Amino acid sequence: MSMINYASREINCKVVYYGSGLGGKTTNLEHVFTKVAPDQRGKMVSLATETERTLFFDFLPVDLGTVRGFKTRFHLYTVPG
Amino acid sequence: MSGAGTWSIAEEDHRKITEHLGALLKESQAHGALVVDRAGQLLANVGDELKFDPTTFASLTAADFSANDQLAKMIGEPEFGSLFHQGEKESMYLADVARRVILVVLFDQRTTVGLVRLKVKQTVNDLTKVFDDMFGRAGQPGQQKQAKLLEGAEDEIDKLFGD
Numbered sequence: 001m002s003m004i005n006y007a008s009r010e011i012n013c014k015v016v017y018y019g020s021g022l023g024g025k026t027t028n029l030e031h032v033f034t035k036v037a038p039d040q041r042g043k044m045v046s047l048a049t050e051t052e053r054t055l056f057f058d059f060l061p062v063d064l065g066t067v068r069g070f071k072t073r074f075h076l077y078t079v080p081g
Numbered sequence: 082m083s084g085a086g087t088w089s090i091a092e093e094d095h096r097k098i099t100e101h102l103g104a105l106l107k108e109s110q111a112h113g114a115l116v117v118d119r120a121g122q123l124l125a126n127v128g129d130e131l132k133f134d135p136t137t138f139a140s141l142t143a144a145d146f147s148a149n150d151q152l153a154k155m156i157g158e159p160e161f162g163s164l165f166h167q168g169e170k171e172s173m174y175l176a177d178v179a180r181r182v183i184l185v186v187l188f189d190q191r192t193t194v195g196l197v198r199l200k201v202k203q204t205v206n207d208l209t210k211v212f213d214d215m216f217g218r219a220g221q222p223g224q225q226k227q228a229k230l231l232e233g234a235e236d237e238i239d240k241l242f243g244d
Contacts, residue, residue: 006089006092007091042136
């Protein structure tokens, strides 16, 4: 899904990772986090249990730059599992 | 704005929203107000410069509200229309708007939760009208502009990931 804000000239797209438990959803997000330049990503938020299993969700905003004058950002989420 | 989870906010609507938020800050003496959609996207922000990442804040706000909605159902309430988080210096008051977006008010000791709650009620009514109008226009001819932009954006994103 996406949301376009004409006033602030922003496009925000939400991408959700879905898959079996212990399948690597959080690991995938962590890999993206390490590969994207710090100035193009926000802070990775991980709401996990003490055993590192995702309790709520993981979240990582990634900045893609400007598309036709609109600042474009991907919001990457994982689901619990 | 259109269905299937994709929607847009026009400049005129954004202007109306920020005007209502500005009036709220003036009357309540709070220092910040944000509007976040239920999917965790920041729609508008008025007040002092934020000292945190607004994108992450919006995402956690939506999660907070969703979790509390489920808590409400567990105790037999259809929903919690508002939430209050009290800190030592900074506090926040969250209110549902039209079951579509969340109004977040950030305030400190310069005001009281009572005043903020009182003023938020009027702002929620004002914002409900704005969002009802916005969603009422969904699917009308003006949305063709958005479809064209999305088409162009898809091409650009394809190019970005092309190599």
